[in-house]
Amino acid sequence: MSEKIAPFHLAILIYMIQSGVTLYKLPRMLAVNFGTNGWIMVLIVSFVAGINIFLISLVNRFRKGESVFEIMEGLIPRKVMAPFYILLALIWSIFALLVGKDYILITQVLTFQNSSLLLLYSIVLILAFYLVVKDIYTISKTTTIFFFLTIWMTFLLIYHIPYSSIMRLTPFIFKEGTHSIRGLIEVYTAFLGFEIVLFLFPYIDQKKPKWFLSVYVGHIITTVVYTLTCIVSFMYFSFEQLKLISFPVLNLISYVEIELIERIESLVFNLFLMKILITVVMYLWAAKLLLHRGMPSMNEKWLAPILILVAFFITLRVDVVYELAPWLLIFGFAAAGIAIGLPVLLLFVLWVRRLGRRRRHG
Amino acid sequence: MGVNRMKGRTTKLLHKLKELKQEAVEKDHSASFQKKVTENFSGCDDLVQRTFPELNITIIYFLHMVNENLLEMDLLAPIYHASDETSLPFLKRSNFHKTDDEKKVIHGILNGEAAVFHWDRAYLINISGPKHREIQPSETETTITGPHEGFVESSEINLSMIRRRVKSPHLKMNEIPVGEVSKGSVFVLHIKGIANDEVVGDMINRIEKIEIDAVYDAHMLTQLIEDQPNALFPQFMLRERPDAIAAALVEGKIVIVVDGSPSVIISPSSFFDFFQTGDDYYQRWITGTATRLLRFGAFIITIGFTALYVSVTTFQYEMIPQSLLTTLAGSRSKVPFNPLYEALIMEITLEFLREAGARLPTKVGQTIGIVGGIVIGQAAVQAGITSNVLIIVVASSAITSFVVPSYVMSASIRLARFGLILLAGLLGNLGIVIGVILLVIHLSSLTSAGAPYLAPLSPFFRKDWVDFLLRAPYSLMKTRPALPRTSNKKRKQ
Numbered sequence: 001m002s003e004k005i006a007p008f009h010l011a012i013l014i015y016m017i018q019s020g021v022t023l024y025k026l027p028r029m030l031a032v033n034f035g036t037n038g039w040i041m042v043l044i045v046s047f048v049a050g051i052n053i054f055l056i057s058l059v060n061r062f063r064k065g066e067s068v069f070e071i072m073e074g075l076i077p078r079k080v081m082a083p084f085y086i087l088l089a090l091i092w093s094i095f096a097l098l099v100g101k102d103y104i105l106i107t108q109v110l111t112f113q114n115s116s117l118l119l120l121y122s123i124v125l126i127l128a129f130y131l132v133v134k135d136i137y138t139i140s141k142t143t144t145i146f147f148f149l150t151i152w153m154t155f156l157l158i159y160h161i162p163y164s165s166i167m168r169l170t171p172f173i174f175k176e177g178t179h180s181i182r183g184l185i186e187v188y189t190a191f192l193g194f195e196i197v198l199f200l201f202p203y204i205d206q207k208k209p210k211w212f213l214s215v216y217v218g219h220i221i222t223t224v225v226y227t228l229t230c231i232v233s234f235m236y237f238s239f240e241q242l243k244l245i246s247f248p249v250l251n252l253i254s255y256v257e258i259e260l261i262e263r264i265e266s267l268v269f270n271l272f273l274m275k276i277l278i279t280v281v282m283y284l285w286a287a288k289l290l291l292h293r294g295m296p297s298m299n300e301k302w303l304a305p306i307l308i309l310v311a312f313f314i315t316l317r318v319d320v321v322y323e324l325a326p327w328l329l330i331f332g333f334a335a336a337g338i339a340i341g342l343p344v345l346l347l348f349v350l351w352v353r354r355l356g357r358r359r360r361h362g
Numbered sequence: 363m364g365v366n367r368m369k370g371r372t373t374k375l376l377h378k379l380k381e382l383k384q385e386a387v388e389k390d391h392s393a394s395f396q397k398k399v400t401e402n403f404s405g406c407d408d409l410v411q412r413t414f415p416e417l418n419i420t421i422i423y424f425l426h427m428v429n430e431n432l433l434e435m436d437l438l439a440p441i442y443h444a445s446d447e448t449s450l451p452f453l454k455r456s457n458f459h460k461t462d463d464e465k466k467v468i469h470g471i472l473n474g475e476a477a478v479f480h481w482d483r484a485y486l487i488n489i490s491g492p493k494h495r496e497i498q499p500s501e502t503e504t505t506i507t508g509p510h511e512g513f514v515e516s517s518e519i520n521l522s523m524i525r526r527r528v529k530s531p532h533l534k535m536n537e538i539p540v541g542e543v544s545k546g547s548v549f550v551l552h553i554k555g556i557a558n559d560e561v562v563g564d565m566i567n568r569i570e571k572i573e574i575d576a577v578y579d580a581h582m583l584t585q586l587i588e589d590q591p592n593a594l595f596p597q598f599m600l601r602e603r604p605d606a607i608a609a610a611l612v613e614g615k616i617v618i619v620v621d622g623s624p625s626v627i628i629s630p631s632s633f634f635d636f637f638q639t640g641d642d643y644y645q646r647w648i649t650g651t652a653t654r655l656l657r658f659g660a661f662i663i664t665i666g667f668t669a670l671y672v673s674v675t676t677f678q679y680e681m682i683p684q685s686l687l688t689t690l691a692g693s694r695s696k697v698p699f700n701p702l703y704e705a706l707i708m709e710i711t712l713e714f715l716r717e718a719g720a721r722l723p724t725k726v727g728q729t730i731g732i733v734g735g736i737v738i739g740q741a742a743v744q745a746g747i748t749s750n751v752l753i754i755v756v757a758s759s760a761i762t763s764f765v766v767p768s769y770v771m772s773a774s775i776r777l778a779r780f781g782l783i784l785l786a787g788l789l790g791n792l793g794i795v796i797g798v799i800l801l802v803i804h805l806s807s808l809t810s811a812g813a814p815y816l817a818p819l820s821p822f823f824r825k826d827w828v829d830f831l832l833r834a835p836y837s838l839m840k841t842r843p844a845l846p847r848t849s850n851k852k853r854k855q
Contacts, residue, residue: 008822107792111677123789123796131803142806144820149798263680270795277799 004205007214009140010197012147014218016278017193019225021103024247026190026226027233031242033183035176037169039230041187046223049191053219055343056198057212062350068198069293075349078293085294088338089287093311095331096283098318100124102328103276105321106247111266117319125308127277132284132304136203139281146274153268154225157232159256164235176239182329189332190226193279194219195339198346199286284308396420396479399467409471417444420479427474429491436489437476450480458485472545494519500602500624502769507644512602517549517621520604524551524617527608532556538569540583540620544576548583549619556614558847561811565616565629580625581770583618589809594778596770597810599631606640614848616811630810630845632817634830636771637661642833650833658831660765663758665779668705669786669794671755675701677790693749702787704748708756709783711738713776716760813845 005013022029030038063071072081104120112120131139177183197215204211233248245251253265261267288303298306318324400422403409413420419441423433440452452458460483461467467477467484474490497519500512513520525533536550548569552562568587577583584598585591601607602624607617610628618627628635637657642650674681675694682690697704715734722730739757742748759779766772778801785793808815818826823844828834841851 006821009820111790111792120792127796127799127803130800134803134807138803138807141814141816141820142803144822145802145806145816146799148819149802260683261681262683263678266678266681267791270791273792273795274799 003135003137005137005140005200005203006205007208007211009144010200010204010211011214011218011221013140013143013200013278013282014194014197014215015221015225016143016147016275017196017282018191018219018222018279019275020099020190020193020279021106021272021276022190023226023229024106024249026187027230027237027242027248028245029183029186030230031177031234031239033178033180033187035174035179036172036239037174037234038177039227039234040173041184042223042227042230045184045187046191046219046226049188049194050216050219052340052343053194053215055347056195056215059198059343059346059350060201060212062347062354063201067202068346071346071349071353074353082294085290089290089294089307090310091331091334091338092283092290093287093307094314095335096128096280096287097125097308097311097315098324098328098331099283100128100276100280101315101318102321102324103273105319105324106250107269107273109321110250110269124273124277124280125312128280128284129304129308131277131281132288133301136200136285139278139285143278146278150271150274153271154228156253156256156264156268157228160232160236160252163255164232166235168235168238170239185333185336186329188336191219191222192332192335192339193282195342196282196286198342199289395462395464395482395484396422398464399471399477399479399484402468403471414441417441417450418480419450421476422471422479423476423489424471424474427472427492428476428489432489432491433476437478437487453478453480453485458487460485469545492516497523503602503606503639503767505603505640505644508640509603509605511604513604513624513626515622515624517547517619520619520624520626521549521551523604524607524611524619527604528553528611533611536566538566540569540572541574541576544578546577547621548577549621550616551611551619552616553611553614556612556842556848556850557616558614558849561630561847562616565618565811569618577620578622580618580620580623580627583620583623584627589811590807593808594804595633595774595808595815596636596768597631597808597815599628599635599768600625600770601628602626603640609643613842614846614850616846630813632810632813632845633805633808633815634819636768637766639767647833647835651831654833655831657765657767660762661775664760664762664766665775665782666794667762668709668755668759668779669782669797671752672701672705672783673786673790673794676787690749690751693751696746697749698746700787701752702783704752705756705783705787706780708742708748708752709759709780711742712756712760810845813847817845818843 026042027039030041034041059068059071066074069078069081101121104117104124108115108117108120131142134142194215229249229252233242233252236252237245237248242248250265250269253268254263256264258264284304284307287307291303291307292298292300315327318327400409400411403422406424408424408426409422410425411420411422421437421441436457444450444452453460458478461470462482462484467486470486470488471477474492475486475488478485478487494516495514497511497514499510503512511523513523521535530553532554534552534554538548538550540546540548550562550566550569565587569583572583572586574586577586580600584596584600588597590597601610607626607628610617615631616629618629620627637654642654644650645653675690679687694701699707715730715738718734719730735757739753743750743753763772763776763779766775778797781800782794782797785797787793789796805816806814806820814821817823818830825841826843826845828838829843840853842848842853
């Protein structure tokens with residue numbers, strides 16, 4: 001069996017990395033930052049992220065089979081790049097653990113008010129460790145199963161359509177929002193995850209020449225899920241209500257009643273752990289690759305534990321939601337910067353190397 | 363002239379002496395070869411050794427390993443009809459194989475052949491015919507429609523049943539000895555041109571590398587050749603029906619027949635193969651599909667229902683509809699234990715009942731099972747040890763566990779269920795999700811003869827979905843499954 005990731009699985013992987021707890025807060029973020037009909041910004045921000053993905057596709061086109069590391073080290077020696085790799089690994093591993101902590105804090109508020117945060121958090125980290133030490137092919141297979149176990153939740157939105165009203169959208173577009181750059185970047189962080197594909201190049205089954213389209217497909221799935229969720233939220237809640245509810249999507253799910261089960265949100269929100277786990281694992285996996293490249297002498301089996309432990313201790317003091325918010329903001333911005341800057345940097349390096357080759361040959 | 367006559371007489375005498383010496387040496391060698399063979403069987407009182415001195419023939423065999431009719435007709439009758447030792451034409455027949463290899467003679471006797479010693483030569487004749495069970499329906503794989511015959515312990519009969527169903531010269535068979543002490547045989551079958559040669563080679567290699575005293579059953583062999591022997595789930599399916607084996611061969615899979623075992627190994631196998639039965643294919647496709655979906659539903663119920671009960675009654679009472687809430691609260695009000703202990707007590711009791719029912723003689727076992735189930739269940743509720751809702755939950759889980767066709771898989775699922783119950787008792791719905799995540803990661807990392815265990819779900823093989831959750835019409839099953847990695851994808855060739 002080919003041990004490479006097929007395009008179908010790549011699309012699912014991209015969607016699962018991107019989709020996270022931000023979905024639960026997204027309608028409020030849009031309402032606060034962009035005002036009425038703020039859901040339109042999902043499409044605009046998605047388009048911007050699409051341009052970012054296009055830059056990555058250009059890297060793929062011009063790399064001629066080289067990996068990201070080979071591209072960089074073709075111009076800058078490995079020893080010089082090592083601190084950059086280690087810094088990147090650290091940022092991504094901290095970001096990954098913050099995403100996991102965000103989920104656990106919400107879970108604690110919902111169900112385990114008296115339980116130790118450390119216990120719950122440790123369980124998630126153990127799960128992440130159990131998966132991140134596997135090879136990327138196993139991670140992608142696991143992701144596909146998680147996708148099938150979670151995608152049905154999107155259809156719960158159908159339940160709210162009879163109770164939604166187009167009048168609640170209001171005829172105004174982008175009124176009463178803060179319209180800040182910060183808000184824009186916050187929404188942009190909801191789409192982060194596609195940049196991991198830079199490190200997946202050597203592991204993808206590239207028999208089909210248009211395999212990169214699957215990255216767009218994954219991104220489109222994310223956009224569709226976000227857009228539908230936000231539209232329904234804007235139509236279900238009033239605009240003022242939406243600005244005040246911390247997790248509107250959680251409230252949406254709590255109104256779903258099926259004959260046999262009520263208050264399904266406790267089950268649905270817990271299933272979300274699968275999506276969070278993939279986000280955490282993939283960022284850790286990329287961080288592992290970076291750390292291995294930056295410190296090749298380190299034994300590979302210690303990379304994941306070291307990254308997890310270092311990030312764990314750095315984020316140890318953060319144990320309530322309002323303390324976590326600024327951390328997520330800072331590291332979210334950093335991750336967004338990496339997502340935008342890294343492909344640009346790679347394209348620049350490729351261009352410089354191409355110039356150098358032209359000069360050498362003639 | 364007198365001197366010449368004396369010379370001639372002396373030469374004749376010397377020649378005669380030489381012949382006598384040669385004869386003595388041959389007798390001695392023959393006696394020593396036979397002695398070497400029989401020495402290996404010293405202490406075997408069931409070994410028969412018959413000597414015919416006038417013919418200088420000794421025959422050695424195990425009486426209970428040979429076919430008595432063949433012994434009389436092919437071996438003893440010609441011996442009785444031979445007049446002297448110089449005319450033994452029957453030794454030249456094609457069924458008498460001459461050999462001077464001591465190990466071969468010993469191996470032949472152990473396999474039911476008879477060894478015939480004549481001077482320095484030994485001959486083996488195959489008159490094997492040990493007693494064995496007659497062909498009967500399989501007890502573990504019952505079917506409503508389709509063929510009923512099942513494999514038996516004799517590999518010869520099993521191979522004949524397979525060959526009757528796959529009448530192709532491309533059906534190849536490799537015999538491999540396994541077991542340092544038992545010297546058993548394992549047969550690897552595949553259809554050349556359909557099965558992947560690398561996978562065949564890999565399976566043969568795995569079997570050849572086995573170092574063990576004896577292999578008694580195919581279930582034992584699978585644990586010696588599996589990709590991950592410490593995994594919770596079995597990686598090779600075992601079937602007891604020749605029609606299932608024939609179907610596997612035609613799909614490009616490899617089958618392994620173990621002498622002495624009525625189970626035959628299929629390699630590779632995916633997790634979903636363990637939920638398929640012959641009835642799926644012999645019934646109409648709509649019925650087959652419905653039954654298969656029912657089986658997957660049963661799997662979800664058996665693995666998660668009790669855990670969900672524990673989670674809901676411990677942490678998430680708000681999930682229960684209001685109409686059911688009062689009933690449940692009322693039935694649980696008399697129970698002194700928390701739902702986790704209550705569920706574990708009942709699940710373990712059910713496991714005891716199940717195991718006891720399997721060990722007892724059939725008639726007694728059935729009675730104990732029914733009485734035990736009813737009495738224990740009713741008594742437990744009246745004593746206030748459990749609630750009656752839990753009895754229903756546990757009983758449903760138990761019944762649905764037997765819907766899974768494979769006993770080995772069903773046992774693994776039961777173990778996984780206990781893990782989920784514990785996690786549900788500790789962390790509620792989050793615990794169940796954590797348990798599912800662990801199971802999915804574990805299953806995703808498994809392989810069967812190098813092929814991914816969760817195919818065709820993950821990796822996603824679109825064309826194989828015609829025979830996955832659904833059993834599509836035969837007109838839609840145009841290609842062979844991707845799991846065996848056959849290069850000959852199109853069916854009907």
